[in-house]
Amino acid sequence: MNIPVFDLKRQYKYLKTELDNAFTNVFDSGTFVLGENVRMFEVEFANYLGAEFAIGVGSGTEALHLSLKACDIGPGDEVITVPNTAVPTISAISFAGARPVLIDVTPDTYTIDTKKIEKKITNKTKAILPVHMYGHSSEMEQIKKLAEAYNLRIIEDACQAHCAQYNSRNVGTYGDMGCFSFYPTKNLGAYGDGGMIVTNDEEFYNRLIMLRNYGEVKKFTSQIEGFNSRLDELQAAVLRVKLKHLQTWTNRRREIAMLYQQLLFNSNVQLPCERQWAKHVYHLFVIRTNRRDALREYLQERGVGTQIHYPIPIHMQEAYKKLGYQEGDFPMSERNAGEILSLPIYPELTTEEIETVAGLITEFQGAT
Known part of the structure; x- marks a missing residue:
């Protein structure tokens, strides 16, 4: 008997014809970075979640990192999150130069204990970063109330929560930005790294489009300091196939x-x-x-x-x-x-x- 904790081969076998055709189409196109598959997947994923905009990036970690940068969060700032999470959640905050402030989780959902947030808010706090752990939503209503009361940003770590909902609304669409990972074992997984940021704010969208690609407004013209963090065409093609399922x-x-x-x-x-x-x-x-x-x-x-x-x-x-x-x-x-x-x-x-x-x-x- 062999029952692995994950088995990606079974899924590929089921989707083989669709995926092989998608790969071939990308190779035939000769476009591998920020092409039609990325553009279409961004539209399809945003529509699927009920968000206005989606921006494909290099990983879930980078989705979190760039979202923090889009909010101008950096050295001297604090971001509230949890200790019961994958290290990448904290890495993203550190990449931005901010300090993670940790709050324990509830005993049943393993998500942030919202009753403990307010006492940790200081004049350095700039954002709350709830983690929708294992696929269960954080308690977003209380988080939104606190964010509004203290003028804080909300960046949702939905990297394990594709399709998860809070009060019948998809997670990732409650905060200023929602961040998703397409690591191969995720509920919606690529065949390598990949990530997505969703937002309903056009200003954040335009800033994130620049941040993921060297700060460029057009080729060879950088308006802000940016990064190289782009979802590639092959992964986008894979994800377009899988999103239908x-x-x-x-x-x-x-x-x-x-x-x-x-x-x-x-x-x-x-x-x-x-x-x-x-x-x-x-x-x-x-x-x-x-x-x-x-x-x-x-x-x-x-x-x-x-x-x-x-x-x-x-x-x-x-x-x-x-x-x-x-x-x-x-x-x-x-x-x-x-x-x-x-x-x-x-x-x-x-x-x-x-x-x-x-x-x-x-x-x-x-x-x-």
């Missing part, structure tokens, strides 16, 4: 999650929640148990792949000790890091495989 894949992820929930309902593991105002898209299906490492080894020995997202909270990473936080500062995030385990979840996973994974978890609990 995203809703079907999202529905399947939710079906898989529901089956896991049913099969593991009476187990001793903590299962993911979905708040009443959220639509969870299950980029990851994350359980929690204080016997995580033993369970992971048990599953691995029986051919089931798992992953830990993420084993070390940001404030305990060597690279970010300079932020001055100590172990114990963020108890929810620290507990999560020691107990969470991501189970296999992708649209091509079969019902039999799901039942096998759940059965092994139940078997492990009965044997130990």
Whole structure:
């Protein structure tokens, strides 16, 4: 038996004809940077989410970084976010020259605890950067109220949350900018790095178009200092094919999650929640148990792949000790890091495989 935690080969096999035609069309066009596929994918992705504008960039990290730069956030500024996230969230803030200010997460959604934000706002705070973790939305209504009260920008990290919703509206469209990653294992993934920024603000859109391409307003004419961070044509062509299937894949992820929930309902593991105002898209299906490492080894020995997202909270990473936080500062995030385990979840996973994974978890609990 072999049930990997991710399996991109299954998806490619299903889409092979469509993808091969898309690749051929790009090669035949002879255009590989900022061509028709990027332009069309930006339009299609913006329409899909219900946003006015979309800007294709080099990665999800760069989407966050350029969004901060578009807001003129830099040295001396502070950005509020969470320690329970992937390092790239924090890297983007550091790239901009700003200081990440961390706030612990809720015990059920693993997203920012909005009750703790206000006391961390200072005259240096310029933005709130909520992370829609694992595919579950942050509580955007309260975040918007605080941002309006303190004149702060909102930059949404939706890199794990394509199609996720808050109060029936797609995440990424609540803040000044929403940032998405197209890393291959994402719900909408390319075959390499790629990212997107969506916004409803035309001024931000025009600035981001320059920032991603050396600050140019036209070729060889730079109006502002910019970067080289462009979604390339091949990746855009892949993503245009996959976008047509995203809703079907999202529905399947939710079906898989529901089956896991049913099969593991009476187990001793903590299962993911979905708040009443959220639509969870299950980029990851994350359980929690204080016997995580033993369970992971048990599953691995029986051919089931798992992953830990993420084993070390940001404030305990060597690279970010300079932020001055100590172990114990963020108890929810620290507990999560020691107990969470991501189970296999992708649209091509079969019902039999799901039942096998759940059965092994139940078997492990009965044997130990």
